[in-house]
Amino acid sequence: MLMKIRRLLLKGGTVVDPAAGRNRRVNVLVENGRVTGLARNLSARGAEVVDCRGRYIAPGFVDLHCHLREPGAEDAETVASGTRAALAGGFTRVCAMPNTDPPVDSEAMVRFLVGRGESAGLARVHPVGCCTRARQGRELAEIGGMVAAGAVAFSDDGNWVADARVMRSCLEYCKAFDKPVFAHCEMTGLDTGVAHEGPVSTRLGLAGKPDAGEAAAAARDILLAHLTGTRLHLCHVSCAATVELVRWAKGRGTAVTAEACPHHFTLTDEALAGYDTNFKVNPPLRGEADRRAVLAGLADGTIDAIATDHAPHTRGAKEVEFDNAPAGMVGLETAFSLGYEALVLSGLMRLPQFIARLTAAPAEVIGLPVPRIAVGAEAELVVLDLREKWTCDRDKLVSRSRNTPFAGRTLVGRVQGGILPGGRMWGVGAD
Ligand SMILES: [Zn+2]
Ligand SMILES: [Zn+2]
Incomplete structure (x- = not known):
């Protein structure tokens, strides 16, 4: 290639x-x-x-959030196939989320992933390590060892770190290494639905996941980031309430950054009418007001970066009832075009600003030099x-x-x- x-x-x-x-x-x-x-x-x-x-x-794009599925689900994606898809979408660097099987929660696992990335020789892989051992939310993972092996951030993505004491100590540890924590925000008890909770989920008979579940979790994590002085990065912001919280936190001087995914600013829950499981994603597609709030957040810089949350699943896994299908969609190959149409052609931002959301802003979140052609x-x-x-x-x-x-x-x-x-x-x- x-x-x-x-x-x-x-x-x-x-x-x-x-x-x-x-x-x-x-x-x-x-x-x-x-x-x-x-x-x-x-x-x-x-x-x-x-x-x-x-x-x-333009400089090569940096994706703060993708799932390469290796090890454990190589039938859905591998480091090699995922980083080839990344290049097809313009991403020369990708942050690989650690919710693999086994999860990336040790120095050895981070080294394994870096090695797989190097031998594929395509887009550069920047591993994200787990916050907690086996993503179970109880004991902290080997954060120091993972930093030494090349982890750029820490996250239990797929899970929220529900125990505030554990999240606080994770933030404190990461502060010592100057690494950000990437939060997947879903408050326990409000996280059981399969679609955005609202008129559409009611009409379709789907169990709802309220926006309050995301925003309440984001609020707690923002306050803990403020308390500890650690950099917090909010994954896949999908609703107006979270955008407002990030705006408030930035105004208050909290070291918080945020990403949004193309599917959340181009689609709404109306797309679920056909029960097509390819539209099932977590956080779920929300309503039109949320979609517009995410766009406005990107336009005014409240949301720093565009990330894909590329989440490959096999055809077999997705060909089940809506309630039982895994959440997630592939995104590396469509992110640029979707963003270009929704943000630049729509007149919300100019091209260099849009490119900054894919390059300079995500690079800064993980401490890479500003990508430039010089x-x-x-x-x-x-x-x-x-x-x-x-x-x-x-x-x-x-x-x-x-x-x-x-x-x-x-x-x-x-x-x-x-x-x-x-x-x-x-x-x-x-x-
Ligand atoms: Zn997530
Ligand atoms: Zn994810």
Whole structure:
């Protein structure tokens, strides 16, 4: 899939600089994996030339939240298949959630995952370690050892850390290592439904999960983050009440960041009318007011990052009754296009701001240097065609799983390829 190119000229494109918030029409010269030239009329004899006229060049995207399913559910996804799907969607780095089987709750497991990522040699894998042993919410996991092995954050994703004493000590531990805690917010006792609790769940006869369950859990975690002074990151914010809490917390000086997923700002619970299990996700698709509040939160910066919560499941797992189906949908390959349409084409934000939600903002959450396309920097970038219209075809997904609710939908804007560290190119010009 990757082709190593020693000298490459990306000609005639527009470079998006999300850190500076602007676009520039320049040619980009990449030699031995580094950007060595960035100028309007730059040419380079003997270089491989990629015609980028009408295209945009941006830093590679960073996904703060995906499930690679390895070890334990390799029939749904592996590190190799998931990181290949990531590249297809423009993500050159992905944070892998630890709810595998066994869970990533030890130094050895983090090393295993880093090794799998390195041997796949595709998108870079940044493991997220468990907060608690076996994600059981009782004793803290080996946080220090996991940091040493390369864990960038800690989370019991899939579960909320229900015991406030355990969450407090997890935050205190993570503060000592300057690592954020990623919270999956669902208050115990309000977490048993399968759809957003409201008129639609009542009409469809589905057990409801109220927005209050997410917001109440987020409120507790925000207050504990304030108390301990630890960085807290809220996963998959899905409702208006949580957006308001994050806005309040940021105004108060709490070190909180938040992510939102494309499905939560492009779909509502009305999509459940056909009981298609590909629309079943956790947190659930909510109402129109929530969807709009998440968009507004992204537009004003209350929500920092766009993350996929890519959650592959096999066809067999999803082909059951709605109540029994596992929650989750694949998202790596559609996130950019869905976000582009909902946020940029709609006029809510400009392109560099949108790209920042996929690059600079998530990089900052996990302490990576700000991704930039600059002379002297390692080339890690994507080539985007914002005019391309394409139809999401379940059978053409790169991911090993097919559980997308967007099959058949026409999307605008597409990632055409890019360059990884070391001058390895995929997509446009490479195959
Ligand atoms: Zn979650
Ligand atoms: Zn998740």
